[in-house]
Amino acid sequence: MRKLPEINNVRMNSMAGKEKLNIDLVIPVYNEVEVIDHTHARLLVTLSSLDQEFCILYVNDGSTDDTLRILEELSAKDKRVKILSLSRNFGHQAALTAGMDAATGEIVITLDGDGQHPPEMIPQMVELIKQGYDIVQTQRMDETVPASFKKWASATFYRLMNILSGTQVVPGSADFRALSRDAVDALKSMPEYHRFLRGMVSWIGYKSVILPYQPSDRILGKTKYSLRKRLRLAMDAIFSFSLVPLYIGISLGAMMVCLALLEMIYVLSFWATGQTSNLAPGWSSLMFVVLIVGGLLMAMVGFIGIYVGFIFQEVKRRPVYLIKKGEHDEGE
Numbered sequence: 001m002r003k004l005p006e007i008n009n010v011r012m013n014s015m016a017g018k019e020k021l022n023i024d025l026v027i028p029v030y031n032e033v034e035v036i037d038h039t040h041a042r043l044l045v046t047l048s049s050l051d052q053e054f055c056i057l058y059v060n061d062g063s064t065d066d067t068l069r070i071l072e073e074l075s076a077k078d079k080r081v082k083i084l085s086l087s088r089n090f091g092h093q094a095a096l097t098a099g100m101d102a103a104t105g106e107i108v109i110t111l112d113g114d115g116q117h118p119p120e121m122i123p124q125m126v127e128l129i130k131q132g133y134d135i136v137q138t139q140r141m142d143e144t145v146p147a148s149f150k151k152w153a154s155a156t157f158y159r160l161m162n163i164l165s166g167t168q169v170v171p172g173s174a175d176f177r178a179l180s181r182d183a184v185d186a187l188k189s190m191p192e193y194h195r196f197l198r199g200m201v202s203w204i205g206y207k208s209v210i211l212p213y214q215p216s217d218r219i220l221g222k223t224k225y226s227l228r229k230r231l232r233l234a235m236d237a238i239f240s241f242s243l244v245p246l247y248i249g250i251s252l253g254a255m256m257v258c259l260a261l262l263e264m265i266y267v268l269s270f271w272a273t274g275q276t277s278n279l280a281p282g283w284s285s286l287m288f289v290v291l292i293v294g295g296l297l298m299a300m301v302g303f304i305g306i307y308v309g310f311i312f313q314e315v316k317r318r319p320v321y322l323i324k325k326g327e328h329d330e331g332e
Contacts, residue, residue, distance in 0.1 A: 021106050022053045023126065026099030028092055029071070029113035030061040036070050039115045040081075046119040052126065056081045058113070059099040062089035087324040093195040094321040096175055100184055109178045116215045117176040125178035125211065134206035136178040139170050141212045170210060173198050182206065193314050248303075252296050 025043070029036060040056075047054050058071050060083060068085060075081040084102055086095065096110055107129050111117040117138070125136045159171070175197060179187070186204045187197070202208075 020051065020053055021126070021130075022055070022104070023107045023109065024055045024057055024103035024105035025122075026057050026059065026096060026103055026108060026110045027113045028059040028061050028095035028099060029063065029067055030089060030092075030095070031063045031065045031067060032113045033063075033065045033067045033070060035115050036067060036074075036113055039113050039119075040074055042115065043119045044078075046122050050123055050126065053105075054080055055103075055105060057099050057102060058083050059095040060085040061091070061095040062086050085324045087322040090321045092175070093197055096197055097195060098321045098323065100179075101188060103184065106181050107178055108181075108184045111176045117174065118213060118215075121211065121213055122178075128209055128211070129178050129180055132207065133209045134180040134183040135201060135208040136211050137170060137201065137208055138174050138176040138211050138213050140172040140174055140215050170198075170202070174215075176213070177201065180206075191320075193318065193320060194310055195320065252299075 027039075032039075043056065056078075058074075058081065060068050060071060062085075068083070071081070071083050075083055084098055086098060090098075099110065100108055107126060109122060109125060111119065121138070128136045179201075183201070183204065183206045186206065187200060190200055190204075
């Protein structure tokens, strides 16, 4: 994935010569009643400076507050605003998937509805797509953010992800990106249930560029991405893109077999030299070995169980999301 300055001599795609493009904005929202008006107003300011055809597709991910009512008011005022309501809260990755499945534009831009993804970057993202890139991937630049558990955990996750899997994910990457129609169609051809879009976008291997940005602070409300949801996303990412945990379990098992053989040789040496009287009662060492080997076996079975669970959920072929109401279909 190239850095932003390296944009010379890029192939020109089919959109390069067009005056106007159909651009879809996919914005998942979940209980964002406090900020959605501000986010939308800020978005309109940016869009007014672009002479393009836009569709703003809000994906209501099972909100339980008045988010849907506000979205319906926005849609009534502006025909470019469409609403896709899911039957329940399926999660951020599923909501993004629903929006991309419904999007028909030549360029699809995904961003969050909490205002932390600056819409002022959209013109630059569109220009890069027109220059020939299929993916404009943003990267959070948070060097000025004080050290915290969240920052450390994020850095550790991306480091582990890139070590364990064959897919390299840009550290600090966000689900704020622009995609060409070819890239969107490629993602739509990947129907897996456990979705980590940052890894999937990197995996398809289309021509990409990194666009750094400074995330904005939340105006109101609080993040809906709890620690539990972050851990679940991390598990989906690691176990969906890597078999390394299984190899780690096998390696540890082999190591313990070697240690057991060494201990057996050590004990036999006492018998061979006639020093069996020096052997202490073996309860403690035996329990140590049993506990270590038992723990490794349980860990290995746990790894296998997770993969079997993933397979079980995949083979059921349940949809990633269910649509309750889709106003994007009106008038077609």
